[in-house]
Amino acid sequence: MRIALFSSYVPFVRxxxxxxxxxxxxxxxxxxxxxxxxxxxxxxxxxxxxQEMAAFRCVDLSAADRVICFRPPAHVIDHPVKVLWFIxxxxxxxxxxxxxxxxxxxxxxxxxxRDRIRAIDTSAxxxxxxxxxxxxxxxNRLLEFNAMKSEVLYPPxxxxxxxxxxxxxxxxxxxxxxxxxxxxxLLVEALGHTTSQVRLRLSGVSESPDYADHIRRLxxxxxxxxxxxxxxRWIDDEEKVDQMAxxxxxxxxxxxxxxxxxxxxxxxxxxxxxxxTTDSGGVTELVIDGYNGFVVEPDPGMLAExxxxxxxxxxxxxxxxxxxxxxxxxxxxxxxxxxIERLLS
Amino acid sequence: xxxxxxxxxxxxxxxxxxxxxxxxxxxxxxxxxDSEVLxxxxxxxxxxxxxxxxxxxRVLACENADRVVALKFPAYMVQHPHKTLWLLHQYxxxxxxxxxxxxxLPSGEAGQRIRGAVIRADAIAFSELDSIYVNSEVxxxxxxxxxxxxxxxxxxxxxxxxxxxxxxxxxxxxxxxRINGMKRQRLLVQAAARVPSCRLVVxxxxxxxxxxxxxxxxxxxxxxxxxxxxxxxFLSRSEYAAYLNDAAAVAYLPLDxxxxxxxxxxxxxxxxxxxxxxxxxxxxxxxxDGVTGWVADPTIESLADALxxxxxxxxxxESLGVGAHDKLAALSTSxxxxxxxxxx
Numbered sequence: 001m002r003i004a005l006f007s008s009y010v011p012f013v014r015x016x017x018x019x020x021x022x023x024x025x026x027x028x029x030x031x032x033x034x035x036x037x038x039x040x041x042x043x044x045x046x047x048x049x050x051q052e053m054a055a056f057r058c059v060d061l062s063a064a065d066r067v068i069c070f071r072p073p074a075h076v077i078d079h080p081v082k083v084l085w086f087i088x089x090x091x092x093x094x095x096x097x098x099x100x101x102x103x104x105x106x107x108x109x110x111x112x113x114r115d116r117i118r119a120i121d122t123s124a125x126x127x128x129x130x131x132x133x134x135x136x137x138x139x140n141r142l143l144e145f146n147a148m149k150s151e152v153l154y155p156p157x158x159x160x161x162x163x164x165x166x167x168x169x170x171x172x173x174x175x176x177x178x179x180x181x182x183x184x185x186l187l188v189e190a191l192g193h194t195t196s197q198v199r200l201r202l203s204g205v206s207e208s209p210d211y212a213d214h215i216r217r218l219x220x221x222x223x224x225x226x227x228x229x230x231x232x233r234w235i236d237d238e239e240k241v242d243q244m245a246x247x248x249x250x251x252x253x254x255x256x257x258x259x260x261x262x263x264x265x266x267x268x269x270x271x272x273x274x275x276x277t278t279d280s281g282g283v284t285e286l287v288i289d290g291y292n293g294f295v296v297e298p299d300p301g302m303l304a305e306x307x308x309x310x311x312x313x314x315x316x317x318x319x320x321x322x323x324x325x326x327x328x329x330x331x332x333x334x335x336x337x338x339x340i341e342r343l344l345s
Numbered sequence: 346x347x348x349x350x351x352x353x354x355x356x357x358x359x360x361x362x363x364x365x366x367x368x369x370x371x372x373x374x375x376x377x378x379d380s381e382v383l384x385x386x387x388x389x390x391x392x393x394x395x396x397x398x399x400x401x402x403r404v405l406a407c408e409n410a411d412r413v414v415a416l417k418f419p420a421y422m423v424q425h426p427h428k429t430l431w432l433l434h435q436y437x438x439x440x441x442x443x444x445x446x447x448x449x450l451p452s453g454e455a456g457q458r459i460r461g462a463v464i465r466a467d468a469i470a471f472s473e474l475d476s477i478y479v480n481s482e483v484x485x486x487x488x489x490x491x492x493x494x495x496x497x498x499x500x501x502x503x504x505x506x507x508x509x510x511x512x513x514x515x516x517x518x519x520x521x522x523r524i525n526g527m528k529r530q531r532l533l534v535q536a537a538a539r540v541p542s543c544r545l546v547v548x549x550x551x552x553x554x555x556x557x558x559x560x561x562x563x564x565x566x567x568x569x570x571x572x573x574x575x576x577x578x579f580l581s582r583s584e585y586a587a588y589l590n591d592a593a594a595v596a597y598l599p600l601d602x603x604x605x606x607x608x609x610x611x612x613x614x615x616x617x618x619x620x621x622x623x624x625x626x627x628x629x630x631x632x633x634d635g636v637t638g639w640v641a642d643p644t645i646e647s648l649a650d651a652l653x654x655x656x657x658x659x660x661x662x663e664s665l666g667v668g669a670h671d672k673l674a675a676l677s678t679s680x681x682x683x684x685x686x687x688x689x
Contacts, residue, residue: 012409034357036357038384041409048404055401063357
């Protein structure tokens, strides 16, 4: 089958939303399909968000038998067999509207824009042959905001067997872009409240130099320079596998994320427990408190308590690590055979 | 520096222009830049969809890049304050092919409106550029004639020169590349029928099942199966290079090609002489009769003479092959200089 994978991206920013596309392409190719990946840039700023949607509507992928759409506004394309694997809305006009993360004023003009975007999204979804999401979180948002039913297809890792467990050092590892919404600062603040000698490693690039500086100052001001390893750079795959293999446990405390994020999935395959927060969104679908990690309030004190516990009660930490692997492999069955069977149905 | 290479793509088709974009990206990265290729889907049929596809390119968000290097119509419509054009293709259907009556634009007012939109949009896009380069004399002339734009030629070396090492000739003539009516492989087979000593290998992907069938039927009808090999499929680069490296000469007869043509450039890299026809356009920038190969008339008789000469013995092919190699070296620009010009 000729399958086009269509998504948007921000040029020169590399993140998880390209991996879902690239990895699906690899897996489809391994199954003998003819695959074309189409990435078009999108920066949905208010003065051109509608223009961008109109432009994406003009994209002609009629050469494909089927188009699978990912990041918005790819889903507005016109194609007879359009399948959505919807990974998030333009959240500023959805769940972030009216929150502290909102970038738009709540005035008549912006409300009008918001409503227009929601209406276009809804009609684009109704045209689709099938609608899938990457998490319960996104499925719930589609139902709430677009009155659209959808099926969850958890995105697997490419070749997850690469992830292994070499042991348990004294570091809680947080891998991923260093951004305000990822809230690495919560982990640093929490470490300041710990009573054990547990350590923290933050690994990832930052598009917000101000935030990276804030993290650095926070580390210094709490006298944590010896206990935090801030690795503010691009971590390649091999290095990440090694860091995951060695760590004590992993942490992922982003704010209301759309999906579980690849980092907790990688930690699970490496048999490592996951520390997250009740308001982290998709990752809470993966982590059951006390079973394969901890889910606590987004509060430095509460996080500190669990960090100490992970460090002190290592038997339980290892046990939860084993459960983390079981959870993704046996219980949630996060694998490509299932994903591809559904996307091509 | 963050450099975005903006080009177009026909979904599920991969060719020389795609390789060039990837190669440019690789050289930029090797020089210490961050570079990505933006491939904008573009279908020129139906022609009525062209204005909306120009709009698509115009709207895309490229401000994250420090520089844009654009290669094709309509990708060069992207908006950016530092945009350089290295033009491989403009929309010829609105220019010379329109004048030649070979345009896909609808007749009458509808076609004129689309043509007008292309010409106006081109004028705006060209006026926004830092600098304009082309990859062939033909494109350079056309740009001057139709758009009043001066440009400089930057001809890149072939994409993977390490494959085209040349070597001992097995004595056959090789015709590689895409198989379609414009490339006239059937004419070549008909000419080979007149030269009993000529072995010919035609290998490459056919544009359509009809193109493939017509070529095979032509070989069968002329009873040439014993000395004309037809290998219709997408060849890997190494398979393609193996055919070329063992050939005595290469035949490449496109109708009015814009550029030197990758097939001809690869032949010259491997020190193989080239057979072209007097109406092959840009290819004649490389193929010079008696110096780098043979320029035949686009007729069976004239091509048969060229084929007979090419298979008459290794001596003539070897000296013309060296000529082709040296001429290409003189025409092409090193990647170092290309980067300097594009980013200058």
